[in-house]
Amino acid sequence: MNIVKLARPEIQALTAYDAAAQVDDTIRLNANESPLSGSVGKFRRPLNRYPEVRPQRLQAALAKRFECRADQLLVTRGSSEAIDLLIRAFCIAGVDNVLTSSPSFEMYRHFAIIQNAENIQVPTLAENDFAIDVDALINACTSNTKIIFVCSPNNPTGASLPRAELLRLLDARKSSSVVVVDEAYIEYGTESSAVDLLEQHPNLMILRTLSKALGFAGARCGAVVASADAIGMLNAVQAPYALATPVVECVEDAMQSVQLALAEQAVAGVIAERERLMAVIRDFSFVKKVWPSEANFFLIRVDNAELVMQRTAEQKVLLRDFGCSLPDCIRISVGSHQDSKRLLSALETLAEARL
Numbered sequence: 001m002n003i004v005k006l007a008r009p010e011i012q013a014l015t016a017y018d019a020a021a022q023v024d025d026t027i028r029l030n031a032n033e034s035p036l037s038g039s040v041g042k043f044r045r046p047l048n049r050y051p052e053v054r055p056q057r058l059q060a061a062l063a064k065r066f067e068c069r070a071d072q073l074l075v076t077r078g079s080s081e082a083i084d085l086l087i088r089a090f091c092i093a094g095v096d097n098v099l100t101s102s103p104s105f106e107m108y109r110h111f112a113i114i115q116n117a118e119n120i121q122v123p124t125l126a127e128n129d130f131a132i133d134v135d136a137l138i139n140a141c142t143s144n145t146k147i148i149f150v151c152s153p154n155n156p157t158g159a160s161l162p163r164a165e166l167l168r169l170l171d172a173r174k175s176s177s178v179v180v181v182d183e184a185y186i187e188y189g190t191e192s193s194a195v196d197l198l199e200q201h202p203n204l205m206i207l208r209t210l211s212k213a214l215g216f217a218g219a220r221c222g223a224v225v226a227s228a229d230a231i232g233m234l235n236a237v238q239a240p241y242a243l244a245t246p247v248v249e250c251v252e253d254a255m256q257s258v259q260l261a262l263a264e265q266a267v268a269g270v271i272a273e274r275e276r277l278m279a280v281i282r283d284f285s286f287v288k289k290v291w292p293s294e295a296n297f298f299l300i301r302v303d304n305a306e307l308v309m310q311r312t313a314e315q316k317v318l319l320r321d322f323g324c325s326l327p328d329c330i331r332i333s334v335g336s337h338q339d340s341k342r343l344l345s346a347l348e349t350l351a352e353a354r355l
């Protein structure tokens, strides 16, 4: 089954924008650029010139990192752009729907609203540490369910979807829906990437980001990994020159092995700090529950979330209140050891006041 057949008909028929040719050692009078190479920054490709239509070296480097072929990967402006591209490419406005677990990353819903695609939310199993409920996801599908987003590890709960469960979902929706596995936090967890399932499961697509474990949130760089056919189609939807030259060059440089080794060390540090912090926080009397986490954050439930948010903010420590979907629940990102000290001292004042 070619998954492209599930996309909007006009998108299936779309061809990529015919951008001005970019050929080395030529005089470029074909793109209405300025001949003035400015003095801002020191880049291999001067900023008076458009960036590459698609950053090929970066694409190859990310494909190596994410263990796929280059033609199975599209570089995107963070995985946020990939979510938007996918929903726009597959969902007919006012007709198709997108399935998500609840709670999960809110941007799936946000981009669904922009495309006027219904978002059907399927509760996770709260009593089972918010496990993603694959049976409920399968049962909630309609004939217009084009995309199922599975965030693993899930934001904000920290729970991963076991591979056997993912396989069940992929098989159940084999020729009817795209299953998008958002692996934004995978480096912090125990499950391996689903990338090796791509050949056998053409309805699988994977989102990766450089914003978390690789420490490049400010660069806005991510990727969709999918069948070459699907990537070809998404390539036609994405704007030409989507990735700016400074971003391309700085991320290309970061893909060197030395930088990657440093990022790996940083991930190990965050995992150790997460476990230490969770153990300390669990002992505060006002903390009712600390959920296990496979990400660089964890979720807690407290007696009075408003007060915790207020007291930590007074100490200039910002947490994320999830009260609107999970009463009295707060998500804590794991920072440096120094950051944890600040957080814990703010929480200690609450413990002393016997919240």
Ligand SMILES: Cc1ncc(COP(=O)(O)O)c(C=O)c1O
Pocket: 077, 078, 079, 080, 081, 105, 151, 154, 155, 182, 184, 208, 209, 210, 211, 217, 220, 221, 222
């Ligand atoms: C689950 C998940 N997916 C995707 C993103 C978007 O990341 P970015 O656009 O920075 O790649 C986030 C950001 O927090 C996230 O939590």
